[in-house]
Amino acid sequence: MFKSFFPSPKLFFASAAVWCLLAGALWFGVLDSWKPALDFFQSLAPTGVGADGKPPFITPDRLYIYAFLLITGFSFAAIWELASDHPWRRWSVWGSVIIGLSSYFNVQFDLYINDWYGSFFDLIQDALSKTRPVSGGEYYGLLFSITWVLVLNITGLVLLAFYTQHYVFRWRTAMNDYYVDHWTKVRKIEGASQRVQDDTMRFARGIQGLGMQFISSIMTLIAFLPLLWVLSRQVTELPLIGKIDGSMVFVALLSASFGTILLALVGIRLPGLEFRNQRVEAAYRKELVYGEDHEDRAEPATLKELFDGVRKNYFRLYFNYMYFNVAKYAYLQSTTFVPWFALGPTVITGAITLGFFQQINQAFDNVDRSFRFFASSWTDIVELISIYKRLRAFEAAIEGDELPSIEKPFVDSSTTEIAQAEM
Known part of the structure; x- marks a missing residue:
């Protein structure tokens, strides 16, 4: 890669x-x-x-x-x-x-x-x-x-x-x-054609999206952190905490750290499930492709068995995404109100103007959005991790390294064995 x-x-x-x-x-x-x-x-x-x-x-x-x-x-x-x-x-x-x-x-x-x-x-x-x-x-x-x-x-x-x-x-x-x-070394790896054509395309798209967001987040922090630190001097105090230097920087870091850790813990199983999802999809697609050229392949019973594996994996994935999305959307919605809550004592005492309030709110939003890059992009990161795992295992065969245990049952195996392993 x-x-x-x-x-x-x-x-x-x-x-x-x-x-x-x-x-x-x-x-x-x-x-x-x-x-x-x-x-x-x-x-x-x-x-x-x-x-x-x-x-x-x-x-x-x-x-x-x-x-x-x-x-x-x-x-x-x-x-x-x-x-x-x-x-x-x-x-x-x-x-x-x-x-x-x-x-x-x-x-x-x-x-x-x-x-x-x-x-x-x-x-x-x-x-x-x-x-x-x-x-x-x-x-x-x-x-x-x-x-x-x-x-x-x-x-x-x-x-x-x-x-x-x-x-x-x-x-x-x-x-x-x-x-x-290196096609001769990897052609027998499960889903080799998909990994060359589809996974490289999805990896490139993932890098384009997440990579640019990550670079933008780093550059935003470099530009806006000093500004937010200076603007924080006008914040009289924070609720429950009082006055501290760089108060709004502290609030942004605390909010983003909480969200990142929360979503990482809640979504810890998702990369593995996405990886398995790509495997069962590849097995089903491979059998359909064989059926185009061979009359003895892609029998209805075989296709039903393979698709049952696809369905079970998707339902398992949907269930895990359900509680992950509860945490994700609750966190993202609540972050909108964090700076307003933090600025409460300063606004109540009339210590700042509307223009300053808007300026510090915009600066806080830029810093907070950059800090919570991983929290906001966790779904895309999960997909990219699963693609990375597939390509990394693919490259292990090229380099002559031992394949990860999750890959071994799928090398030189029949379609039925693939489906049974997934189920």
Whole structure:
């Protein structure tokens, strides 16, 4: 799955983590306040305020960190370009860097929009409470001041989605080529054709969806955690706890940790059940395919027996998903009210404005959504884990390793034995 597309996967991902840590240490230790660089970018971007009273989207500080990220990201890719001769390195290495940087830049749009919310809702509060006159020009001017930022954001998201689709399909192509090259070793593995065609497709789709969500969550935390920490200074106290530093960060982390642990415990059996579900489906489909070319295969009694195995596994899966969904939807619905509850004492005392309330609520939602990535995506993660297990066992046969015990009864077995093992 990975070595077909990435050069030395373990070393590649380990070096990427170390490179990010070194870049972070360099930035926060030396370069974030390096005056010569800041002076250079002062001449390239405005330093005033926009129509909403906030700094513009492009500022010297932002240009500085964008340049730093581009240099460090492309330097990492260039090193691997020179150090490896892997045939897919241009897509896997350069593509991963491009997707990571693009995700960060898109999060910057969200960060700017979050600041804009504060100004806009303060304006609404002034207008509704009649604390000062608000003209139509001021209202609509502020409303339309965000338009060009939204256009750029939408354009970036569309281009990133388009590029990611091609990136993932190249990954699927690399897996397909690798498995086809070793077809003689794996052709007798249960569902070999399905694993090459269907599982690689589903794995690619899963990586595309979950991978992008995960990267976006990490980038969102990098951008919004400092903001939420600063905004938390205006929160007077938390219910039942009192005043603590970074109060809303603490609430988001506590809420997400609770949900992640809860759903992981409730759904612990689901990956295995999904794995078995793919096996019984493969057995049923395989018999139908044999029946197309052989009159002595796909007899009604055999098909009924196989489909009974499919039905029993699905009913078992549905039952487990029922109590899992109770926990999932109860948790996801309740998280909507967590920041409102946490901000209760601050709102009651009138310590913040409507704009600030909206701003901190939006920042909290971004941080909380990123923290609870695993909780929100657990169903998709379960499916991806089951696909990973099938492909990993498939690769064990290619590499000459011992097959997992769950696979052994299905190698070189008859269709009836498959059905009996499942039932």
